[in-house]
Every structure is written in C-alpha cells, then in structure tokens.
Amino acid sequence: MDKRVCHILYTTKRPEVVFAKGDAMRLWDTNGKEYLDFVGGWAVCALGHSPKVLVDAIQNQAATLINASPAFFNVPMLEFADALCNAIGKDKVFFMSTGAEANESAIKLARKFGQKEKGGAYKIITTLGAFHGRTLATMSATGKPQWEPLFAPKVPGFTHVPLNNIDAMRGAIDAQTCAVMIELIQGEGGVNECTHDYVKALRQLCDENNILLIIDEVQTGIGRTGHLLATELYNVSADIITLGKGIGGGVPLSAMCCNSELDIFEPGDQGGTYTAQPLVMAAGLAVLNAVNTPAFLAHVREMGAYLKQRLQEIGLSNVRGQGLLIAGDIEGRAQDIVQTLFEQGIILNAPNPNSIRFIPPLIVERSHIDAVIDAIRPFV
Ligand SMILES: Cc1ncc(COP(=O)(O)O)c(C=O)c1O
Incomplete structure (x- = not known):
C-alpha cells in the first residue's frame, strides 16, 4: 500500500487501492487493474470519466479565465445561469461547490422567508431516511437516526417525520414552520421513492400553510432519473430546488434555484469565495448541454428500465x-x-x-449492465 495514505485524515474506510485514471465507464488503479464503475464518483460523473466535452470546456476556460472573484460577474457564470434557469424553469440561481452548501443555502433562504413573511418562523420539517449533507445544519436536517447523538448540540429547528405519511407531516407543522425539505427519491437512504399522491398532497399542504417546499435534487437532478429533474417526473413545482453531484459531471459544483419572489437575501447574507467560479461554470454548461437533450434523457430511461x-x-x-x-x-x-x-x-x-445501489454514469450501455448482472448473479 502507498505509505502516503498515512497523511489522509481518517474519515471513511477505503479499500487499499489508489485510482490513477478514468475513461468513460472505466477506472484504473496504480497497478493497472481495470474497474467497471457503477458508482460514477457517487452519482456524479454523469457523462462518465473524463468525457471530451467536459475536458475541452475546462481546458478552454482554464486558458481564458480561472477566477475573477466572487465580487464580480463573469462570462461563464452568466451563460450557465441563463441556460440552467431556462432549462429548469426557475428565475434565480446561487452557485456553490457541494450539495451540502446548496442545502445550507436553502435552509438560510427559508429562514429568511420565515423572518420576513411569517413573524420569525424558522422550523423546517424533513423526512426520516433523508440525506441532506454534512455541515452542522444539513446534518441536523438529515433524518438519519444514527446521527442523532453526533456533534451535539445540533442546529435547532429541524423535525423529522416518516416518508410518505402526509398525516405525520401535517401534524408536525406549527406556527413556527417556514419550510418542508424532501428528496423525491431518497438516494443515500437506500433509494426510497415518494409516492405521487404524497408529493401532490405535500404541495397542497405547503400552499395551505404558506410554507416553502424545498426539493433536494442533489442526487436526483440533471438527468439521473431520466428526466432533467425529478420534479418533472412527479409533476410538482418546488419553491426551492437544490442541485449538486451530476450538475458538474465530476467537478465541485452545486446550485440553489428559486423564483424571483424568493430573491430576498440582502448583501452579506449569503456568499462564498468559490461561488460561480468560471472553471466550474464552464463545466456545468458543458454537462447541461450534453444531458438536456431528448435523446440523452431517453437513453437514461431506457438503460434504467433494462437494468431493472x-x-x-x-x-x-x-x-x-x-x-x-x-x-x-x-x-x-x-x-x-x-x-x-x-x-x-x-x-x-x-x-x-x-x-445494493446502482448509480452508474448516465452513458452506461447494455453491455456494461450485462457484465454487472453476470457478476451479481451468483450471489442472488
Ligand atoms: C440528496 C443529497 N443531498 C445532499 C447531499 C450532500 O452533497 P455533498 O456531499 O456534495 O455535500 C447528498 C450527497 O450524497 C445527497 O445525496
């Protein structure tokens, strides 16, 4: 084993291999061993490893402008914001690097809404089994019972209710509630799907109580479900959508999207050194252009149906x-x-x-699926 691993702070158990190279559906370790990758950077490498469109976009942008400062607009920021907002039907976007930051941002925006519109309401209801990230607030939002005792005291104001139980959700709402935050399909929780009836009832419940519906599409967004967003699959309109993972195709990019009514942050409320950094903006645009075509999304649905x-x-x-x-x-x-x-x-x-979860790059083909099926068959 490479002795230099001793410098990496222990945060997770990793196998004793070191990855050196990737191409499309494959990875290679430093011994030259080849792997067929059905995790794809943890549902991240939408176009596979080192796809030409992404490499070209990053190389061109690197040679043009890497960083102009978060205090200024930059060209790829405007190009990508325009393309993304048009594609998902939202007016506004704030860019960051990780899914947790996108959700943290959504939490802040919901609390701002609560302060401005609902007499200081600050509570957010989330679902058991959900995963929203690893910052203190997003860990507090996450509905993992085993995280309950970690890093006390948690950020207050989060209530967790069982998924697909509209009565439990209704019962958890009080005058201090400003938002509900859910994944339409819980990814880290083990691929647990919301029912369509539940989502419809949830939207209605939020409207009746003037609370925001935040949909965490960090894992489901940008083509993963065979639709650009899972909200399309469920035919639901979210007040706030968060995106991450696949949106950058492998580079650190995330986004929080909303409509103009929620353009309520004041200067200083939200920001970050790497917000809308030109390199990742160029990457995001290249990924969106590749994924958001009827043929690409049809391929995802077809491969998903074949795998199932x-x-x-x-x-x-x-x-x-x-x-x-x-x-x-x-x-x-x-x-x-x-x-x-x-x-x-x-x-x-x-x-x-x-x-067992299957989250391959969206470019997967039948032959890759067949290879994985042959490998799993003896264990079933
Ligand atoms: C639904 C969902 N939200 C948020 C996150 C956190 O994203 P990140 O690890 O980029 O902070 C994840 C990561 O797995 C996720 O699946």
Whole structure:
C-alpha cells in the first residue's frame, strides 16, 4: 500500500487501492487493474470519466479565465445561469461547490422567508431516511437516526417525520414552520421513492400553510432519473430546488434555484469565495448541454428500465428506483457482495447492509449492465 495514505485524515474506510485514471465507464488503479464503475464518483460523473466535452470546456476556460472573484460577474457564470434557469424553469440561481452548501443555502433562504413573511418562523420539517449533507445544519436536517447523538448540540429547528405519511407531516407543522425539505427519491437512504399522491398532497399542504417546499435534487437532478429533474417526473413545482453531484459531471459544483419572489437575501447574507467560479461554470454548461437533450434523457430511461428488468430476472428482491438511480435488496449481505465484486473489478455501492445501489454514469450501455448482472448473479 502507498505509505502516503498515512497523511489522509481518517474519515471513511477505503479499500487499499489508489485510482490513477478514468475513461468513460472505466477506472484504473496504480497497478493497472481495470474497474467497471457503477458508482460514477457517487452519482456524479454523469457523462462518465473524463468525457471530451467536459475536458475541452475546462481546458478552454482554464486558458481564458480561472477566477475573477466572487465580487464580480463573469462570462461563464452568466451563460450557465441563463441556460440552467431556462432549462429548469426557475428565475434565480446561487452557485456553490457541494450539495451540502446548496442545502445550507436553502435552509438560510427559508429562514429568511420565515423572518420576513411569517413573524420569525424558522422550523423546517424533513423526512426520516433523508440525506441532506454534512455541515452542522444539513446534518441536523438529515433524518438519519444514527446521527442523532453526533456533534451535539445540533442546529435547532429541524423535525423529522416518516416518508410518505402526509398525516405525520401535517401534524408536525406549527406556527413556527417556514419550510418542508424532501428528496423525491431518497438516494443515500437506500433509494426510497415518494409516492405521487404524497408529493401532490405535500404541495397542497405547503400552499395551505404558506410554507416553502424545498426539493433536494442533489442526487436526483440533471438527468439521473431520466428526466432533467425529478420534479418533472412527479409533476410538482418546488419553491426551492437544490442541485449538486451530476450538475458538474465530476467537478465541485452545486446550485440553489428559486423564483424571483424568493430573491430576498440582502448583501452579506449569503456568499462564498468559490461561488460561480468560471472553471466550474464552464463545466456545468458543458454537462447541461450534453444531458438536456431528448435523446440523452431517453437513453437514461431506457438503460434504467433494462437494468431493472435484468435485476428482476436474476431474482434480486424489491428492485426499485427511477432512471439510473436503482437499488435492490439482499438481506444482510450487501456490503460483503459489494466488497467481493470490487475485488473482481466491479464498483457498486451498498447504502445499507441490505441494499445494493446502482448509480452508474448516465452513458452506461447494455453491455456494461450485462457484465454487472453476470457478476451479481451468483450471489442472488
Ligand atoms: C440528496 C443529497 N443531498 C445532499 C447531499 C450532500 O452533497 P455533498 O456531499 O456534495 O455535500 C447528498 C450527497 O450524497 C445527497 O445525496
């Protein structure tokens, strides 16, 4: 093992390999071993590893302007903001680097709304099993029971209710509530889908109570479900949408989007050194242009349907998800199987001991899916 790993602060258990190169659906480690990647940078590398459009965009922008300062507008910032807002039907966007920052920003905007419009309302209701990030506020928002005792005291003002239970949501709302924050499909929680009826009722509940609906599309957004956004799949309009992961195709980019009525921050309320940094703006535009075509999104839906069908054929239980955000269950053995397959050169993820998750780059083809199916079959 490379001795220099000793300098990396221990925050997660990593296998004893070091990755050196990527191309499309493949990664190679420093020993030259090849891997078929069905995790894709954790649902990030939408166009695969080092795709030409992204490399070209970053190279061209690097040679033109890397950083102009967050205090100024820059050309790729305006180009990407215009393209993104038009594509998703929102008026305004604030750019950052990570999904957690996008959600932190949404939390701040919701509290600002509460201060201005609802007599200081500050509480946000989220769902059990949700994942919203690892800053203190987004960890507090996250509905992971095992995080409950961590880093006390948590940021106050978050209530967690069971997913798909509209009565529990209704019961949690009080005069201090300013927003509800949900993932339409919980990704890290194990690919748990909201029902369409629940989402419809939730929108109505938010309207009746004048509270904001924040939809965290960090994992589901920018083509992952076979639609540009999962809100299209659910035919729901969010007051605030957060995006991350796939939006940058592998570079650190996230966004919080809303309409003009919520353009209520005042100077100093929100910002950041790397907001709308030209290099990542150019990357975001290149990814959006590639993903947001009917043919590309149809490919995601087709590959997702094929993957689901093949997983069902080999007998994986409870196959679920949309587009290329898919999971199935293998009672208690998921982590062992993922580890064994990794040794065989196939990268998958187990979000919990019972589930295997499939979040490949959106450019995946049938032949890659067949290879993964052949590898999993003996374990099912
Ligand atoms: C739905 C969702 N929200 C937020 C986050 C946090 O994003 P990041 O790790 O980029 O901060 C994630 C990461 O997995 C996520 O899946």
